[in-house]
Amino acid sequence: MTFPAVRRMAVAVLAAGLVFASAGPVSGEPDGVGSAVAKERLDRGAATRPQSVTAWHVDAAAKAVVVSVHGSAAGVVEWAGGLGAGAVTVEHVAEAPRPVWDLIAGQSIHSVGARCTLGFNARSGSARFIVSAGHCVSVGSDWHGVGGYIGPSGGSSFPGNDYGLIRVASAAAVSTPLVDRYAVGADVTITGVTNPSVGMSVCYSSPVTGWRCGSITGVNQTVCYPQGCVNQLARTTMCPEPGASGAPVVTNPGSGATVRAVGLVSGGSGNCTSGGTTWIQPVSEPLAAYGLTLYTG
Template sequence: MTRAAVVRRAGAAVLAAGLAFTSAGPVSAEPAAPAVGLERLDRGAATRPHAVTGWYVDAGALVVSVRGSAAGVTEWARGLGAGPVTVEHVAEAPRPVWDLVSGQPITSGGTRCTLGFNARSGTNRYVLSAGHCVRAGTEWQGVGGYLGPAVGSSFPSNDYGLIRVASTAATSTALVDRYNSGSDVTVTGAATPPVGSSVCYSSPVSGWRCGSVTGINHTVCYPQGCVNQLIRVTACPEPGASGAPVVTNPGSGTTVRAVGLVSGGSGSCTSGGTTWVQPIAEPLSAYGLTLVTG
């Protein structure tokens, strides 16, 4: 038998066994079951055409979602041995989504602050935090990824700063994280608390802390300069709480009103101490902002 005949016989044997070869390796020449095809697309996800936004099985068919041109999609699926596919055209590509929640951490390089409140001006979205914190960073990150750039700060004299929310994946919320003290509460507006009233703040360092308002319109002098018109609160402070949201005490309820942003303090949560609060009305007015409320 000639060498050519041997090769032809070997090829026939391969086809008879129901095998073919692709760049992904040997796969069945028979159409793959949709579930098998799904697994093969999953394994070949890194090679997908740019327009492909996902795939799934529906009513016994393997469906590939495409935004824009479907050129090369069926060939890609066939090359992976996924079998026949149905192309579904979608209007937009999916994107990851994460929530901006007051009291959660925000960072820029080595600077760590706390997300104060979410706010808006027209279609633009912002995060308010402490001015001395925001001025120390340029591009900010949140718990879900990139947040946006610092666009303004006022410190000393005042202590508030502004970060523009540039990430389309970040969803602005009216929620305040209470960590281990209970479910999130919802900001419904702003308030100026009277002396003697109870307020709370939230930060990733100290969690949910409450205390009483013992004074308003106080001037506090830090090494960098003096800040005016602060609220004095008996809630204990901790480093890293700068910019934390201060709200009215919800008691057994689920709603609160925004009071201000943690500026600084003295003492600690071990020995007790005082927290100084930048009232929220000032940055809202200065920047022409409206709180995100629920």
């Protein structure tokens, strides 16, 4: 018997009680329990379901509970036993569902021994990447974000430059052109890339500092950290905090909802209590070096 990608077939159910300890036989309807009650029973027995069972819901028109199965339907009859003849329909599905979550610039990413900020989402063909600070990416190996596993480090350049890549290997992690503004307002959307220039009003986003804004006071500057010197950085009046490394620096949207990508937070002096200076790595450099295109909206 051959089935299409999605198919349904009525299954006979056992007359015995449900396999869940809390559920007993329910009478009052000729063909078994009502659909809503049947679904509640399956909900209570979710932990004991066959692994091929991926979902279930009430089909009001058919007055039946539809159980979605990916693969074999073995064990479904026993699991749903006691609901009454015709109360359950099996639906074979071509794919099992999976959770999905968004990769949003400005949110936290971490690996063993490293905590950074997601800079920008980028791609090269079908391959997807996160661009962040090189001094941070180089320390980690397998990276995770707010929704789970992202993927492994994909290369970095530090010192000299300060950028690195994380390869997005998880199908559940969805790349977006969004930047988180935390308590300041709704996410903004990246529409393109621009190079930093003196006087430009910019902002960065980080789970440590939230949304911080300032202006660019210098470009093409060399900054020396304990690990070595980095060239061609831009100096800004934005304040720095540990953990903001790799944070996305974008044009100030004002009252608008769109921005252009400018750079990545590299390092700084001072803090957000007393004030300070933040240096940024222009993002156009890693995009060119790795042949990447940003996700834009």
